[in-house]
Amino acid sequence: MKPGNSGRCPIALDTSGSDIHTEAASLRKQGAAVQVQLPGGVVAWSVNSHDVIKAILADSRVTKSARNHWPDFYEGRIRPDWEMISWVAMDNMVTAFGADRVRLRRLVGSAFTRKRLEAIKPHIQSLTDMLIGELGRIPAGETVDLRETFCYPLPAMLVADLIGMGEEQRRATAKVIDMMVDTTVTPQQAQETLAGWRGAMVKLIAEKRATPGEDITSDLIAARDEDGSHLSEDELADSIFAILGAGSETTINFFDNAISSLLAHPDQLRSVLAGDVSWDAVIDETLRVESPLANLPLRYAVTDIELEGVTIPQGDPILVNYAAIGRDPALHGDTADVFDVAREDKRHLSFGYGAHYCLGAGVAYAVAQIGLSTLFATFPEMALAVEPEELQPLPTFIMNGHRALPVRLTT
Secondary structure (H helix, E strand, O other): OOOOOOOOOOEEOOOOOOOHHHHHHHHHHHOOEEEEEOHHHOEEEEEOOHHHHHHHHHOOOEEOOHHHHOHHHHOOOOOOOOOOHHHHOOOOOOOOOOHHHHHHHHHHHOOOOHHHHHHHHHHHHHHHHHHHHHHOOOOOOOEEEHHHHHHOHHHHHHHHHHHOOOHHHHHHHHHHHHHHHOOOOOHHHHHHHHHHHHHHHHHHHHHHHHOOOOOHHHHHHHHOOHHHOOOOHHHHHHHHHHHHHHHHHHHHHHHHHHHHHHHHOHHHHHHHHOOOOOHHHHHHHHHHHOOOEOEEEEEEEOOOEEEOOEEEOOOOEEEEEHHHHOOOHHHHHHHOOOOOOOOOOOOOOOOOOHHHOOOOHHHHHHHHHHHHHHHHHHOOOOEEOOOHHHOOEOOOOOEOOEOOOEEEOOO
């Protein structure tokens, strides 16, 4: 392993995601910006403190466009089968730069109006009731994987409905998304993942062109030629996939973390069920201490950037360490890593900050409030079927969640 620009050997991230929080804390102690090694030997800067990350997220000298600002990518030194290629090869509002980012964000933002949010709340409740009805048929005392039966399908079905994707397509695409966030994949699997999600989006777009519906995909197709804001075919396909991935995977892990945290702290759950603590407080505390997104690849330095005595050179990739933000003692003190729904200061950056703030945050809050409140109102005696420390993490350093969430709904 060669020394990085800091003069020290980059720290190889644990691709298995076996202990994200310990790794995040270790990186934070080593500095605001530390060089790390990603799969394939790619070196990036991990930014690890709340204040520095907030500044990076709002800094116009930082971009998410590999095709404009990552020399290793646009000069061909990044393999087309690189294990994380799907994260940098997209061409959408997330990875666009300058005027293109503004153009694409305006187009996609038009799909997330307050009117649409209010209109989908009854649908969120309907999907929640359907899934809880199925859970209600499970015999008392039997162990059930709540991640598979509730945390996963609720946001996945909702986002699929929003973009107009059928159930068969949704299930097939879900497998692709699972592979995309898995940081233990092989180069061949990475290449297959990129081809798989792009192929699925091209098929969906063709279907919506032939038969438009009341969905975001149809809206984006219709908006392509309005106000001179033309979406290319790649931008259209990649933007729809970004909505699907961001809207489902992060929310799946949010539910997993919120439920497991409440069940691991029954006294706090009792306070919530008694009405002493709001579900909004639960949501924000979960997002603070258990950000569903652990490390987001990638951003790039447009120019040299000075950060607390460290220089990130122009063109170097940057990894935002979201797992470290809410647990930063400089912001939340000695109890920063403690789940506490009664905590007064629950500040977090789990929806981002600045120009890239999540457009779907309102939808995420709505599905979280409806999903959690309905689930626990129906099963107030729910309990973990294993000890909290026995829950197994996902095989990734990108996402923060569990492979399974075994519970007993009633005892």
